[in-house]
Amino acid sequence: MRDVAAKAGVTPTVVSRxxxxxxNTVRVSAATAERVREAxxxxxxxxxxxxxxxxxxxxxxxxxxxxxxxxxxxxSVGSRYFASLMDGVVDEAFRRxxxxxxxxxxxxxxxxxxxxxxxFDGLIWYSTDINEQNMNLLKNCRAPLVMVHANESFGDxxxxxxxxxxxxxxxxxxxxxLELGHTKIGMVMDRNRSFTEAQMRREIFEQLLDKHNLPHxxxxxxxxxxxxxxxxxxxxxxxxxxxxxxxxxxxxxxxTIADRKGVKIPDDISIIGFDSTEYCDVLRPKLTSxxxxxxxxxxxxxxxxxxxxxDLSTRRQHLVIPCGLDIRESTTTLKxx
Amino acid sequence: MRDVAAKAGVTPTVVSRxxxxxxNTVRVSAATAERVREAxxxxxxxxxxxxxxxxxxxxxxxxxxxxxxxxxxxxSVGSRYFASLMDGVVDEAFRRxxxxxxxxxxxxxxxxxxxxxxxFDGLIWYSTDINEQNMNLLKNCRAPLVMVHANESFGDxxxxxxxxxxxxxxxxxxxxxLELGHTKIGMVMDRNRSFTEAQMRREIFEQLLDKHNLPHxxxxxxxxxxxxxxxxxxxxxxxxxxxxxxxxxxxxxxxTIADRKGVKIPDDISIIGFDSTEYCDVLRPKLTSxxxxxxxxxxxxxxxxxxxxxDLSTRRQHLVIPCGLDIRESTTTLKxx
DNA sequence: GTGAAAGCGCTAACAC
DNA sequence: GTGTTAGCGCTTTCAC
Numbered sequence: 093m094r095d096v097a098a099k100a101g102v103t104p105t106v107v108s109r110x111x112x113x114x115x116n117t118v119r120v121s122a123a124t125a126e127r128v129r130e131a132x133x134x135x136x137x138x139x140x141x142x143x144x145x146x147x148x149x150x151x152x153x154x155x156x157x158x159x160x161x162x163x164x165x166x167x168s169v170g171s172r173y174f175a176s177l178m179d180g181v182v183d184e185a186f187r188r189x190x191x192x193x194x195x196x197x198x199x200x201x202x203x204x205x206x207x208x209x210x211x212f213d214g215l216i217w218y219s220t221d222i223n224e225q226n227m228n229l230l231k232n233c234r235a236p237l238v239m240v241h242a243n244e245s246f247g248d249x250x251x252x253x254x255x256x257x258x259x260x261x262x263x264x265x266x267x268x269x270l271e272l273g274h275t276k277i278g279m280v281m282d283r284n285r286s287f288t289e290a291q292m293r294r295e296i297f298e299q300l301l302d303k304h305n306l307p308h309x310x311x312x313x314x315x316x317x318x319x320x321x322x323x324x325x326x327x328x329x330x331x332x333x334x335x336x337x338x339x340x341x342x343x344x345x346x347x348t349i350a351d352r353k354g355v356k357i358p359d360d361i362s363i364i365g366f367d368s369t370e371y372c373d374v375l376r377p378k379l380t381s382x383x384x385x386x387x388x389x390x391x392x393x394x395x396x397x398x399x400x401x402x403d404l405s406t407r408r409q410h411l412v413i414p415c416g417l418d419i420r421e422s423t424t425t426l427k428x429x
Numbered sequence: 430m431r432d433v434a435a436k437a438g439v440t441p442t443v444v445s446r447x448x449x450x451x452x453n454t455v456r457v458s459a460a461t462a463e464r465v466r467e468a469x470x471x472x473x474x475x476x477x478x479x480x481x482x483x484x485x486x487x488x489x490x491x492x493x494x495x496x497x498x499x500x501x502x503x504x505s506v507g508s509r510y511f512a513s514l515m516d517g518v519v520d521e522a523f524r525r526x527x528x529x530x531x532x533x534x535x536x537x538x539x540x541x542x543x544x545x546x547x548x549f550d551g552l553i554w555y556s557t558d559i560n561e562q563n564m565n566l567l568k569n570c571r572a573p574l575v576m577v578h579a580n581e582s583f584g585d586x587x588x589x590x591x592x593x594x595x596x597x598x599x600x601x602x603x604x605x606x607l608e609l610g611h612t613k614i615g616m617v618m619d620r621n622r623s624f625t626e627a628q629m630r631r632e633i634f635e636q637l638l639d640k641h642n643l644p645h646x647x648x649x650x651x652x653x654x655x656x657x658x659x660x661x662x663x664x665x666x667x668x669x670x671x672x673x674x675x676x677x678x679x680x681x682x683x684x685t686i687a688d689r690k691g692v693k694i695p696d697d698i699s700i701i702g703f704d705s706t707e708y709c710d711v712l713r714p715k716l717t718s719x720x721x722x723x724x725x726x727x728x729x730x731x732x733x734x735x736x737x738x739x740d741l742s743t744r745r746q747h748l749v750i751p752c753g754l755d756i757r758e759s760t761t762t763l764k765x766x
Numbered sequence: 767g768t769g770a771a772a773g774c775g776c777t778a779a780c781a782c
Numbered sequence: 783g784t785g786t787t788a789g790c791g792c793t794t795t796c797a798c
Contacts, residue, residue, distance in 0.1 A: 093775065103785055108777055121783060136569065141546035143775035146483035147790055153530065167504050167512035168724065169707045175504035175512055182531055193490065193530040194519055209478035232473065370506050374711035387505065430791065440769050445793055458767060480791035484774055 093139075099131035100124070107132070112139060154185050154397060155193050155212035157219070171341040172369035173386060174218075177240065180390025181216060188398050214397040216240060236400035238393045241289050244410040252396045254389050254411045258289065261382040261415030262296045265336045265364045266304075268380070268417055273426035274334035274362060275306060280323065280346060282339040283316040290338035293366070297336060316342050320349065327353050330361055333426055340365035340372055340381055347375055347422065362423035368416075378420035389413050430476075436468035437461070444469070449476060491527050491734060492549035493518065494556070508678040509706035510723060511555075514577065517727025518553060525735045551734040553577060553727075573737035575730045578626050581747040589733045591726050591748045595626065598719040598752030599633045602673045602701045603641075605717070605754055610763035611671035611699060612643060617660065617683060619676045620653040627675035630703070634673060653679050657686065664690050667698055670763055677702035677709055677718055684712055684759065699760035705753075714758035726750050 097104045102124060109120055110128040120128075131137075145151045156178070165174030178192075185192045193212065215233065218240040219226070230237070230247060239246060242253045269277055279297045282290045294313060301308045311331050316323045323342070327349050337343040343365035350357050357363055357377055365372055365381035372379035392411055400406045434441045439461060446457055447465040457465075468474075482488045493515070502511030515529075522529045530549065552570065555577040556563070567574070567584060576583060579590045606614055616634045619627045631650060638645045648668050653660045660679070664686050674680040680702035687694050694700055694714055702709055702718035709716035729748055737743045 104776075105778085105786080106784065108775095109784095112777085119783060124783080138546050138569075138571070140775050141548045142479070142483045142486070142488060143547075143790095144777080145548075146479045146774090146792095147776045147778095149479070149790075151479065166516055168509045168516045172505045179503055179505045191530050193528050209475050210480075211478045211482075232475075234475070371711075374708075376713050441792080442769065442771095442794085443767090445791095446768095449793085456767065461767080477791050480774095481793080483776095483790090484792045484794095486774075 096131045096135055096137045100127045102128060150213050151211060152190050153193050153212050154190050155215045157215055157217040171367060172371045173367055176369045176386035177390040180387035181394045184391035184394035190398060214401045216393050216397060236397055238397040240389060240393050249408060252408045254393045256384040256413050257415050258292050259296050262293055263300060264415060264417040265382045266300050268423060269334040269362060272362060272423060276332040278312050278314055278332040278335045280314045280316055280335050280337040280342055282342045283318050283320060293338045320345055323349055327355050330355060334362040336364050338366055340367040340379060343379055344371065344375055358422050358424040359427060364423060368418045372420060377422045380420045380423040381418050383416040383418050385413055433468045433472055433474045437464040439465060487550050488548060489527050490530050490549050491522050492530050492552045494552055494554040508704060509708045510704055513706045513723035514555065514727040517724035518731045521728035521731035527735060551738045553730050553734060573734055575734040577726060577730050586745060589745045591730045593721040593750050594752050595629050596633050599630055600637060601752060601754040602719045603637050605760060606671040606699060609699060609760060613669040615649050615651055615669040615672045617651045617653055617672050617674040617679055619679045620655050620657060630675045657682055660686055664692050667692060671699040673701050675703055677704040677716060680716055681712055695759050695761040696764060701760060705755045709757060717757045717760040718755050720753040720755050722750055
């Protein structure tokens with residue numbers, strides 16, 4: 093910059109004004125401006141963005157927090173849960189001039205730095221593991237933060253949240269099974285125990301069973317278990333003709349194991365997944381699934397975050413995004429035996 | 430930091446040394462150090478990473494360049510090509526203390542800033558669209574750059590490259606079809622015309638046909654076309670009993686269209702994809718595919734890049750990663766008619 | 767063992 | 783319309 097200024101016969105101030113001043117608040121003569129631009133071009137001058145960020149105390153970067161109860165998900169295998177969410181975040185951040193950073197290193201080990209050292213203008217945290225350690229970390233967060241998969245009750249209202257309408261989603265799924273004639277209905281829990289949103293879904297499910305006067309007992313909830321052994325045992329002798337699940341991942345696992353054990357989907361058991369990414373379309377049979385609009389949720393999280401970054405006085409918002417039901421091939425009418 | 434220094438009764442210099450000086454090159458008395466740490470903790474002091482980066486002229490961030498002949502790929506739909514590559518990059522960058530940034534905004538429009546304004550310590554560019562515009566952009570790149578999907582001939586040897594062994598891959602695929610008894614063999618080109626690696630695969634294919642004294646003519650190469658109309662027409666009246674493809678994406682398209690048109694895979698045509706991500710496992714029939722070890726390639730690209738960042742005198746390297754062949758369900762022995 | 771001072775590159779407030 | 787000056791927070795060299 094100094095070199096450019098020297099070459100153009102002006103001061104760095106003028107160079108800065110000519111090349112970077114967006115609003116024309118300060119006037120520079122056309123001739124000078126031209127000279128500056130020429131010099132810059134000849135010297136192949138580029139602003140040092142690190143210096144500018146430092147000066148402006150902003151980075152135009154959003155960080156995505158992994159860990160803390162919810163590991164970084166692989167993008168390339170299994171459910172497209174995380175990939176969908178990220179596509180939404182990246183699309184929206186892009187539209188608004190922000191870039192998106194994954195920093196698993198710092199974060200799954202200890203996100204303290206990333207949430208407080210100024211490297212990001214804001215953060216998106218997808219995790220619903222609400223434990224003391226995480227709450228303490230949150231207190232240190234100096235940048236705006238948006239939580240995905242948490243609801244208003246999280247974080248003392250100090251952070252914005254985005255979550256799908258689990259009540260509606262589970263209702264849609266259950267009603268679908270009821271309409272197909274099923275009455276023996278269970279729920280398969282994701283293998284990840286710390287997935288607290290799954291617990292919410294289970295509670296809603298149990299309440300709805302009561303509401304519909306459907307029987308339920310200790311066997312109504314199937315824990316897949318980390319090694320899927322629970323699911324294995326269940327499929328040796330399934331107790332239901334229809335099941336809801338708390339994730340498409342575990343629903344996919346169930347389809348795979350059922351196939352191996354000769355349990356016919358949907359003829360023996362109708363299965364409804366949760367999420368409804370493209371993963372459901374490629375499974376065979378294609379997986380009927382409650383749809384959680386992840387891409388939209390990612391985009392909304394980015395939008396809320398950037399609004400907060402731009403105006404720190406913005407009120408915290410708590411979005412509940414409607415679910416849908418995508419009927420594919422894994423559910424069918426109850427067969428009389 | 431000033432506050433911490435004041436509280437501990439020392440200067441910022443000492444604070445910096447106590448809290449951030451990795452090598453014990455400078456000694457600070459234990460008592461002082463303790464006082465500083467205490468003050469920092471009480472004031473909840475965090476280093477301002479922007480300031481440090483500015484000072485150190487490094488960011489510990491790697492940028493992933495989209496655009497320039499190869500759009501940002503969606504993570505959540507279609508082939509897992511990009512997701513696999515990114516998982517590899519992120520894993521390796523993580524291991525080495527770097528974070529990974531997607532910045533489609535800046536980059537697909539005009540990457541000039543990102544490649545020269547210091548926001549990244551290095552860049553990974555996945556594109557093989559080698560045109561004049563891109564070569565000019567490259568000249569402005571001030572940070573180390575690693576290209577994925579380019580070979581040594583690219584960029585005058587000034588950048589490191591990572592590519593799969595296309596020769597070997599196509600040979601593996603072709604030999605598989607030959608062993609199954611096929612002699613009428615074609616190649617389906619990806620719908621993306623600017624995908625120059627596909628052109629390399631085509632050339633290799635044509636040379637191999639010659640080598641094996643197999644007939645080939647203008648119909649041996651099937652252009653899928655952007656709207657897949659070429660593939661539609663081809664499947665109305667397929668001329669071959671086996672085809673290689675230049676991507677699993679177009680192979681997947683072919684499977685879908687064949688299903689709709691009643692062309693049986695693999696009985697009517699054996700299809701071999703290219704890439705072999707999990708996408709091939711979920712297609713029905715499962716897609717036999719040349720495997721391009723994308724995750725490894727992403728990791729290797731990150732490794733080369735970080736080595737160059739750490740020591741700018743490092744020689745440029747040009748990796749050629751071996752391919753494999755994953756035999757699944759979309760290929761079978763030639764049926765006599 | 768500790769402090770003083772300089773400077774990374776940029777921008778903005780304030781002269782003139 | 784242009785220049786002067788100060789300072790963002792940090793690290794490092796050099797002096798004591």
